[in-house]
Amino acid sequence: MKHWSYLASIFVICLLLVNCWMPTALPTHTPAGIDTRDDIADTEFVTDDDSSWVSPWHTARFPFDELIYSWQIQIPEKQGFRLYLQVTLTDQETSPWLYAGYWGDVDKITNRERPRFEHGYVAMDDLFLQKPGLAYRFKVVDEGKENLSQLPSLRVICINHNPEDEQKQEFQPPAKGWPRRSYVLDIPLRLQIDSQGTPRPSRCQSAAMASALQFFGQPLPLEDIIAWIYDTEYGYPGLWPRIIGFASQQGYEAYIERFQNWNDVLETLQQGKIILCSIRLPEGEHISPPYPDIGNHIVVLNGITKDGRVVVTDSALRHNNAGYLCQWLHEDFETAWFVKAGIAMVICPPEGFQPKMVREIPPFPRELPSGYKLR
Secondary structure (H helix, E strand, O other), X not given: OHHHHHHHHHHHHHHHHHHHHOOOOOOOOOOOOEEEEEEEOHXXXXXXXXOEEEOOXXXXXXXXXXXXXXXXXXOOOOOEEEEEEEEEEOOOOEOOOEEEEEEEOXXXXXXXXXXXXXXXXXXXXXXXXXXXXXXXXXXXXXXXXXXXXXXXXXXXXXXXXXXXXXXHHHHOOOOOOOOOOOEEEOOOOOOOEOOOOOEOOOOHHHHHHHHHHHHOOOOOOHHHHHHHHOEOOOOEOOOHHHHHHHHHHOOOOEEEEXXXXXXXXXXXHXXXXXXXXXXXXXXXXXXXXXXXXXXXXXXXXXXXXXXXXXXXXXXXXXXXXXXXXXXXEHHHHHHHOOXXXXXXXXXXXXXXXXXXXXXXXXXXXXXXXXXXXXX
């Protein structure tokens, strides 16, 4: 009996050791499709005529049904450009040039309609295709009051939301479990209020940028950020390329990104980078979110905790400082962010920057359902 008792004890200890080294359970989210990234340097553009430049065709690694992009440039005063994109489809048909946005000092066209053609449309900053695309290129047109002295560089992400099985195996990285450590940046809360104390509703993207830059030691009035990020032509408060363009205009490296697992998120945060998440929470079955639903919204991602919480800075929660260190359960935040494609604007820190960390996270502030346990 002593022999069997001894063996049983060893067996239990082994199980405990194995459990300690096993990955934690995967999040409930299933990655949506596959994606690939590409950068178009400013030096790739060649002269098309006296006032425009065209990039070479870039062939995607797989057929895509969505294309998102961002630009980086520090444009001098009185200069400006318009950006256009063109795609080749799987049947070799080529789209017309589709309007992709403006930057700098250009004459605005108010009430601009979203560009469309037979097989797709640009939703202000995001190309959607009904017929898959194979390749793309961009055109920059000088429309400023002074001649354009430099060209933008671009980041492009192509997405296939319904890939073939062999494409999934080749291009989709394996899902990863929840990270084993907490990492939370102490990012200040900036509300949607200007320097005169006037509320500026629907300016979450500008407020998120204000929080990010203040974290980096560059506090700016909200109205100064709105002046760049607001799209006058569409009458829209903040498109993805314009958010990234403003960070670039301030001298920061920035780019558009798509996240689908938390280890990639953690790795980005540990590099000192700020992640502005594009979320949308539909009304429905959630566990315990900070609000029952919300439309298109931008929050700053402070970080994650090892027990399964996501911490953000949320300018929509202005009462009682609730937007500072606002907590989500990871399942709810995945519904709001990953299911909405996991799009984010990433802002890189200045050289030598030492981020301020949150050392102690308060308890989860809302009631949890019976039987639910943090990790």
